Amino acid sequence: MSFLFAQVASSTPIKLPPIEYSAIAPELIMIVGAIVVMLISSLVAKHVSKATSIAVGALVAIVSLADSIYLGFQSAGSGANRAVLSGAVALDKFAIFFYALFSIVALLTVLLGRDLMNLDRSRVPEFVTLVLLSTSGAMLMASALDLIVLFLGLEILSIALYVLVAIELGNDGGRESSIKYFMLGGFSSAVFLYGVALIYGATGSTNLGQIVSFLHNNLLKSNGVLLAGMGMILVGLGFKISAVPFHFWAPDVYQGAPSPVTGFMAATAKAAGFAALLRVFYSGFLPNQSDWVPVVGAMAVLTLLLGAILAVVQRDVKRTLAYSSINQAGFILLGLYAASSRGIGASLYFLMTYSVVIVGAFATVGAIEKLLGKQGIQIEDLRGLSKKSPFLAFSFVVLILAQAGAPFTTGFLAKFNVVLAAVNSRHYPVALIAMISAAIAVFFYLRMALLPFRAGAEASDSFAPSALSLEDSQRGGDSAVLVKEESEVRVRTRVDSVTVVIGLAVAVTVVLGIWAGPLIDLANRAVLFF
Amino acid sequence: MTVPGSWYLILSALLFSLGALGFFIRRNILIMFMSLELMLNAVNLTFVTFSRMLGDIGGQTVVFFVLVVAAAEVVVGLGLIVAIFRRRSSATADDLSIFRG
Numbered sequence: 001m002s003f004l005f006a007q008v009a010s011s012t013p014i015k016l017p018p019i020e021y022s023a024i025a026p027e028l029i030m031i032v033g034a035i036v037v038m039l040i041s042s043l044v045a046k047h048v049s050k051a052t053s054i055a056v057g058a059l060v061a062i063v064s065l066a067d068s069i070y071l072g073f074q075s076a077g078s079g080a081n082r083a084v085l086s087g088a089v090a091l092d093k094f095a096i097f098f099y100a101l102f103s104i105v106a107l108l109t110v111l112l113g114r115d116l117m118n119l120d121r122s123r124v125p126e127f128v129t130l131v132l133l134s135t136s137g138a139m140l141m142a143s144a145l146d147l148i149v150l151f152l153g154l155e156i157l158s159i160a161l162y163v164l165v166a167i168e169l170g171n172d173g174g175r176e177s178s179i180k181y182f183m184l185g186g187f188s189s190a191v192f193l194y195g196v197a198l199i200y201g202a203t204g205s206t207n208l209g210q211i212v213s214f215l216h217n218n219l220l221k222s223n224g225v226l227l228a229g230m231g232m233i234l235v236g237l238g239f240k241i242s243a244v245p246f247h248f249w250a251p252d253v254y255q256g257a258p259s260p261v262t263g264f265m266a267a268t269a270k271a272a273g274f275a276a277l278l279r280v281f282y283s284g285f286l287p288n289q290s291d292w293v294p295v296v297g298a299m300a301v302l303t304l305l306l307g308a309i310l311a312v313v314q315r316d317v318k319r320t321l322a323y324s325s326i327n328q329a330g331f332i333l334l335g336l337y338a339a340s341s342r343g344i345g346a347s348l349y350f351l352m353t354y355s356v357v358i359v360g361a362f363a364t365v366g367a368i369e370k371l372l373g374k375q376g377i378q379i380e381d382l383r384g385l386s387k388k389s390p391f392l393a394f395s396f397v398v399l400i401l402a403q404a405g406a407p408f409t410t411g412f413l414a415k416f417n418v419v420l421a422a423v424n425s426r427h428y429p430v431a432l433i434a435m436i437s438a439a440i441a442v443f444f445y446l447r448m449a450l451l452p453f454r455a456g457a458e459a460s461d462s463f464a465p466s467a468l469s470l471e472d473s474q475r476g477g478d479s480a481v482l483v484k485e486e487s488e489v490r491v492r493t494r495v496d497s498v499t500v501v502i503g504l505a506v507a508v509t510v511v512l513g514i515w516a517g518p519l520i521d522l523a524n525r526a527v528l529f530f
Numbered sequence: 531m532t533v534p535g536s537w538y539l540i541l542s543a544l545l546f547s548l549g550a551l552g553f554f555i556r557r558n559i560l561i562m563f564m565s566l567e568l569m570l571n572a573v574n575l576t577f578v579t580f581s582r583m584l585g586d587i588g589g590q591t592v593v594f595f596v597l598v599v600a601a602a603e604v605v606v607g608l609g610l611i612v613a614i615f616r617r618r619s620s621a622t623a624d625d626l627s628i629f630r631g
Contacts, residue, residue, distance in 0.1 A: 148592050155599045159606050166610060175614045176626045182607055183562060183623075187553055189603075190569035193596065194546055197573050200589055201539075201580035252629040319629075 023084040023091040024143070025071070026064045026099040030106070030136035033060030034129045041125030050114045050124045054497070057128035061107035061135075068099035087209055088146040090279075094348075097526035098142030098275045101352050105267045106135040108359045108504070111497045112260035116366035118168045127167055131264060134160035138272035142279070147196040147206040147233075150276055154192065154240070157272055158185045161265055165257040173375070177256025184239065184249040192236020198229030208284040215287040230285055230292055234299075237280070240273030243333060244302040247326045251314075254322035255376065259369060262318060263362030266325050267355035274332055274351055278344055281336060289339055297337045297430055303330030304437035312444045317365055317377050320444060321358075324403055327441055328354055334418040334434055338425040345524035346417035352523060353410035353512065354403075360505020361399040367392055367498050385452035393452035395502045402509045404445035405438055409513040413520065538579040545572035557622045559611055563604075570600045 021028065037056050041048055072093070075081065081092030089095075113119070113127045137156025144150035162185065166178035200206050202225040203214045235246060242250040254262050281292055307327030314320040332354075335347025369377055371389055386393035402409035405416075415438060422431040512519050545568060552565030574593045581589025618625060 148595055152595060152599065155602070159602055162606050162610065166613065172614075173628050175610070176628050179559070179610050179614055180626060182610055183553075183559070183566070186563075186566045186603055186607070187550075187569075189599075190546075190549070190566060190573065193570065193573045194576065197576040197580065197589075197592075200577065200592075201583070204584050204586060206588065206592065255629050 017086045020084040020091075022071075024089060024140075025067050026103065027136045027139045027143075029060060029064040029067060030132045030139065033057070033064075034132035034136070036060075037125050037132070038129045041122070045122060048121075048125070050119075050121050053125040053128050054110055054114050057110040057113070057132060058107055060132055061103050061110060064135075065100060065103035065107065068096055068103055071099065072096045083145055083209060087207055088149045089140075089143050090145045091143070093526040094275075094279065095139075095143035097348060097352075097523070098271065099139055101271055101355055102135045102138045102142070102268055105264060105271075105355050105359055106131055108356075108363070108501050109260055109264040111501050112263075112363050112366065115496075115498045116260050116363065116370065117258055118171065120169075123167065123169075127164070130160045130164045130167070134164065134264075135268060138268045138275075141272040142275035144276070144279075145208045147199065147208070147280070150280070151189070151193055151196060153272070154189060154276070157269060158189065158240075161185075161261075161269060164261045164264070165253065167261070168258050171256075171258070171375070173256035174258060177253045180249055181253045188236045188239030188246070191232050191239075195229045195232030195234075195236060198225050198232065200229075202226035202229060208280065211284050212286065215285070226288070227291060230281075230288070231295070233280060234277075234292065234295065237273050237277045238299065241270050241277065241329050241332070242326050243299050243329050244306045244326065247303070247306070247329075250326055251319050251322040254325070255316055255319045259318070259362045259366030262321075263359040263366075266321075266358045266362065270325070270329065270332075271351045271355055274329075274336075274347065278336055278347060282339065282344055293337060293339050296333060297427065300330050300333035300337050301430055301433050303327070303333060304434055305330075305440075308437040308440040308444075311441065314444075315378050315380075317368075317379055317382070317448065318362075320379065320448065321361060321365070324441065324445070325358065327437060328403065330437065331415055331418050331434060334422045334427075334430065337427060337430065338418075338421040340421060340425050341527045342424060342524070343418070343421035344527040345520075346414075346421040348526055349520055349523035350414040350418055352519065353414050353509070356505050356508050357399050357402045357411065360395065360502055360509070361403070363498060363501050363505070364392055364396045364399060367502065368396065379448055379451060382448065382451040383454050391499070392502075395506045396452060397449045398506050398509060400445050400449045402513070404442050404449070407513075408510065410509050410516070410519075412513065413516050417520070535579050535583040538575060542572045542575040542579065545569075545575065557624055559615070559623055562623065563607055563611070567600060567604070570596060 033056070037053055040056065041053060071091070075091070075093055075096060081090065083089070084091050109131050110128055113124055117127060119127055134157050137153045137160065140153030141150055141157060144153055162178055162182045165181055166175045168174050196206060199211065202223055203211045205211055205214065238246040239249070254266065257265065281296070285292060303326060307323050307330055311320050311323030311327060314323060332347050332350050335343040335350065337343070365377065368382070368385065369375060371392065372381060385396070398409065402411035405411045405414070419431050419434050422434065549565045549569035549572060552568070553562050556562055556565065574596055577589040577592045577596070581587065
């Protein structure tokens with residue numbers, strides 16, 4: 001034994017590369033936070049209420065947000081974007097922008113865990129842990145400079161999401177969604193990875209910095225391996241962002257997953273997929289622009305049209321929102337299709353505002369589901385919502401109109417900017433198609449937005465008794481109106497943190513829609529790559 | 531006799547295609563899952579071959595990462611499959627039909 005030790009000690013020491021932990025601090029905070037939540041819940045489970053684990057999770061997200069803001073100020077001061085961890089991870093404004101975005105989404109999602117998820121006390125910490133872990137994977141995807149690190153981030157994000165979708169006990173829809181998501185997600189990961197392998201074979205490296213310098217210095221003629229690799233990476237990430245023709249999992253999964261998880265998935269998984277797509281294609285494969293820009297354009301056109309048209313014929317609210325989310329992915333793709341720094345900035349602004357809107361929208365859907373006492377609501381169920389809960393009806397309408405791109409919301413500027421970027425890059429036909437698709441989309445958005453204010457006398461009366469609590473009926477409210485008011489008050493006091501989340505989302509959407517300068521400025525400055 | 535590297539690449543491409551084919555035409559969830567694993571292992575073979583051809587150790591270390599990720603995926607995947615098919619007699623994808631349209 002001592003002989004072995006002596007030999008090891010006398011050999012040349014292993015040189016460890018310097019690790020700049022502060023550069024990946026947001027990821028580390030998320031992972032450590034997730035472990036802490038898990039440990040607390042398993043060591044002192046009896047004393048941990050739902051609210052405690054939620055509070056710890058929210059605190060972790062806030063700390064991570066604060067750290068990303070600190071990193072942002074730091075990089076604004078020194079100005080330099082750089083590669084850290086032996087060139088595997090980038091610390092640039094782009095990555096920091098996404099750190100902040102993912103922290104915000106995680107914070108909003110965690111706050112929904114107590115009231116909108118059907119979980120018992122021991123499962124809430126698991127929900128929090130998975131949300132935090134998934135977020136750390138998304139952060140890694142946004143900052144990865146190496147395709148393998150990107151793959152690891154993708155899997156950390158996805159595997160946690162598969163479990164999150166199925167986390168509710170007794171929710172068969174959630175399980176079915178989860179397995180569909182898992183199979184197609186696994187397939188897309190494998191395709192993505194094969195693409196990485198082919199890129200590695202064609203360029204000799206998986207590092208984006210080395211790939212881009214290789215592509216700059218060598219003119220590859222008729223390189224099928226490189227093209228196949230790029231195509232497969234596009235397919236793999238296309239699944240994550242649910243771009244047509246890789247969208248078919250999205251409606252089923254969005255519909256079956258618990259509403260807060262759907263919102264989280266629509267925001268985080270989509271933003272992470274786009275972060276990776278923008279970085280890999282706009283930064284890594286920029287020298288081969290002429291190869292991928294037409295393909296991205298075709299994908300954008302299909303996504304824009306199919307998403308809008310299929311959304312029109314849906315009856316289920318969450319399914320409609322899923323197709324709407326596909327439609328929005330088409331708009332965000334326009335920014336990449338423009339292949340200009342302006343386009344990237346427009347995409348980033350779109351992602352930031354859309355993430356807040358969609359988390360708020362699905363939180364509202366979850367709260368409406370709870371109010372109506374059923375899982376999965378049809379569009380017709382929205383009729384008369386303004387009588388039952390004016391707050392939910394108002395928030396729902398604002399968040400839906402923001403997705404439609406109504407003026408005075410962030411959605412308008414988001415859509416305007418990406419279309420403008422496409423026009424500036426002289427892609428007139430696609431810009432025109434985007435506007436047509438926005439017009440088609442307005443149809444189903446308005447249908448959903450108007451219904452809550454239509455009178456729905458029959459529906460609301462038949463609903464009222466079922467929502468009564470035992471004490472309400474024991475108290476014996478004589479008039480139906482009184483009883484209804486009481487049940488409303490009960491709902492409102494119980495969904496407190498939900499109200500905060502929805503209120504925040506609505507406030508951000510409207511305030512930043514009117515006072516838009518700072519965020520657009522931020523998004524435009526975040527496009528600087530290494 | 532040395533086997534040229536391109537043979538390995540062709541073999542791995544074939545394995546990957548077989549996996550993809552199996553994934554799309556088989557209806558049993560477990561077989562689909564196995565096809566997925568076959569695809570991942572085809573990718574591993576590609577990485578090792580390229581690593582050898584390029585004289586770069588990077589490709590071989592990737593394989594370790596992929597193996598670990600695949601193992602993690604199996605854990606979650608089998609857990610899900612057990613959870614969803616515990617109360618059913620068969621494990622076919624056609625049973626997953628709550629959502630349509």
